[in-house]
Amino acid sequence: MINKLINRIENLGAPIVVGLDPMLGYIPECVKAKAFAEKGETLEGAAEAIWQFNKAIVDATHDLIPAVKPQIAMYEQFGIEGLKVFKQTVEYCKEKGLIVIGDVKRGDIGSTSEAYAVGHLGKVTVGQNSFYGFDEDFVTVNPYLGSDGIDPFIKVCKEENKGLFILVKTSNKSSGEFQDQLVNGRPLYELVGEKVASWGESHMGDAYSYVGAVVGATYPEMGKILRKIMPKTYILVPGYGAQGGKAADLAPYFNKDGLGAIINSSRGIIAAYKQPGYEKYGEEAYADASRQAVIDMITDIKSAI
Numbered sequence: 001m002i003n004k005l006i007n008r009i010e011n012l013g014a015p016i017v018v019g020l021d022p023m024l025g026y027i028p029e030c031v032k033a034k035a036f037a038e039k040g041e042t043l044e045g046a047a048e049a050i051w052q053f054n055k056a057i058v059d060a061t062h063d064l065i066p067a068v069k070p071q072i073a074m075y076e077q078f079g080i081e082g083l084k085v086f087k088q089t090v091e092y093c094k095e096k097g098l099i100v101i102g103d104v105k106r107g108d109i110g111s112t113s114e115a116y117a118v119g120h121l122g123k124v125t126v127g128q129n130s131f132y133g134f135d136e137d138f139v140t141v142n143p144y145l146g147s148d149g150i151d152p153f154i155k156v157c158k159e160e161n162k163g164l165f166i167l168v169k170t171s172n173k174s175s176g177e178f179q180d181q182l183v184n185g186r187p188l189y190e191l192v193g194e195k196v197a198s199w200g201e202s203h204m205g206d207a208y209s210y211v212g213a214v215v216g217a218t219y220p221e222m223g224k225i226l227r228k229i230m231p232k233t234y235i236l237v238p239g240y241g242a243q244g245g246k247a248a249d250l251a252p253y254f255n256k257d258g259l260g261a262i263i264n265s266s267r268g269i270i271a272a273y274k275q276p277g278y279e280k281y282g283e284e285a286y287a288d289a290s291r292q293a294v295i296d297m298i299t300d301i302k303s304a305i
């Protein structure tokens, strides 16, 4: 799967991923009105609005982008109805040839991680049968519980030819509270980076590991150090756009081969129609605004690397 992701990035010339984080507040009134007229102002109505919104954005952008990253929290807030749309979105994106990174940020004691890994990446066995659950291609994982929280994910990734992005240095303001703490004189995120690189050695693709890392675009100095610590690790870089990360800061996240990083934007793409420069599209043409925002993002990032 990491080789497939890299092929798509190279063929499209687009080291980017579109985050499908459909908060109701970003969904145009016209989409919500239609969904609510059909299913009511209910959880079903909200889920229908999210689905129609996602589908239009995927239809408008899938030929430009290698991957999408649906953030499960945005779906979970609507309970079972939201989770059904999460699954429907994963399936639809895969049909369109996109790689799907499930942003689920799981990680627990070993036996519980095993169930998460099976549910999101692998197959669950029921008697004589086995079934895929959400069936993403990659998931995001939290390493805070240590190796026994990660090993079950790596095991399922090996069985299923799938991958992970493990949190190393997150993009948010307070990420330093714990992640930057010194342990024997070195920041914790460096130690986690070393661990991610060593976990990755056990599951290599051609040039890069199936075990990737998450490093926020908002900490480029740390990104530079982590790039060196994890030379064969693909880095998922959130924080560009809405959180203030700039293309000019992103070069250190890439290797000399021009690969090694994939930059995420969620609100910057899916809610482009609300942003300066894209108002001319108006609410109805929100998906066209997203397409233009993808084109602009690709140009912006390529100018920096």
Ligand SMILES: O=C(O)c1cc(=O)[nH]c(=O)n1[C@@H]1O[C@H](COP(=O)(O)O)[C@@H](O)[C@H]1O
Pocket: 019, 021, 071, 103, 140, 169, 170, 171, 172, 214, 215, 216, 238, 239, 240, 241, 242, 243, 264, 265, 266, 267, 268
């Ligand atoms: O794992 C992530 O994707 C992630 C890690 C991180 O350090 N920071 C971060 O913003 N994210 C996710 O990336 C997305 C960023 O969304 P935007 O700020 O709208 O582009 C959200 O889905 C976050 O949950």
